[in-house]
Amino acid sequence: MSFGRLERNQGAPPMSEINMTPLVDVMLVLVVIFILTAPLLASSIKLDLPRTDAAKAGTAPQFVTLVVDPAGQIFLNDQPLALEQLTSRLALIAKAHPETEVQLRADAAVPYGRIVQVMGAAQKTGLNRIGFVADARHDATSPVAPDTNPAAKP
Numbered sequence: 749m750s751f752g753r754l755e756r757n758q759g760a761p762p763m764s765e766i767n768m769t770p771l772v773d774v775m776l777v778l779v780v781i782f783i784l785t786a787p788l789l790a791s792s793i794k795l796d797l798p799r800t801d802a803a804k805a806g807t808a809p810q811f812v813t814l815v816v817d818p819a820g821q822i823f824l825n826d827q828p829l830a831l832e833q834l835t836s837r838l839a840l841i842a843k844a845h846p847e848t849e850v851q852l853r854a855d856a857a858v859p860y861g862r863i864v865q866v867m868g869a870a871q872k873t874g875l876n877r878i879g880f881v882a883d884a885r886h887d888a889t890s891p892v893a894p895d896t897n898p899a900a901k902p
Contacts, residue, residue, distance in 0.1 A: 815853045816854040831865060835869045838850075838870055839873040846874060849877040854866075
């Protein structure tokens with residue numbers, strides 16, 4: 749029997765190259781996807797469309813500003829009006845441009861009944877597109893107006 753050293757096997761040396769096979773596979777899949785989707789992105793039928801003056805881009809929708817101040821006074825485009833005058837002016841606007849939008853700005857202190865009167869006058873004349881304008885700078889969950897909130901004062 750001979751006594752000798754036990755041979756130790758050295759493991760495989762560390763690999764110092766990057767395995768490029770997965771990268772190439774992914775790139776080939778992306779190329780195939782682009783090849784398949786490219787014809788779908790462009791129209792295959794080439795047209796030379798005729799030109800006309802009637803095919804102009806649509807104009808921006810018209811609107812009027814309707815303001816109700818804290819005292820309940822009504823302003824149409826910054827001109828003070830009574831409710832009867834408002835109805836006649838809105839009727840003229842609706843007759844000229846039936847798709848006119850009414851942008852309603854009302855103070856937080858205005859009673860709801862007054863706002864409903866103004867909305868009713870606008871709807872009676874045929875202006876049914878009414879947008880309510882609000883100020884996004886104040887906390888919408890607070891029931892107290894920002895100037896009367898004692899915590900908001902410095």
